[in-house]
Amino acid sequence: MTHRIASDVAPEGAWFKSSYSENNGTACVEIAHLPRTTQVGIRDSKDKGGPALVVPAGAWAEFVAAVRKV
Template identity: 35%
Template sequence: MLASDFGNVLWRKSSYSGQGGNCVEVADVMHVHGAGLEWRTSSHSGAQSNCVEIAAGIQDVVPVRDSKDPAGPVLLFPADAWSSFLAGVKGGEFTAG
């Protein structure tokens, strides 16, 4: 995905990248926490506090975070990849172990 696909997400290079042009960039989503996103857990989570939370509100992307660390890192997944993952979970493709 291109940076423009993420709308208001900021991109930055690692401080270890130096001046070279072949660098991996990471999305700086710290500002997403204050962007008015509504985070939620699965309805199957019950009252547990060890959950994965997702938020809607960024087009074509699903933000995911750890409920125990709401100010921590946020992973961004393409919406179609997240849908495929959920279909696999619901279809029994993954086993608990």
């Protein structure tokens, strides 16, 4: 996992919110699939210019699968 500035991770148009995010936008993360890598970027939707985590796509998929089981 690495920590970088969101704008260095992916262009603005690459980020998206889950369809399960709250409509009021108070508790959302955004994800960007990083082309030419096997990684995804994760950022806080309220701080688009702030920090972003970059994790392996497989680790993100495992996390999402585990959350869906809850």
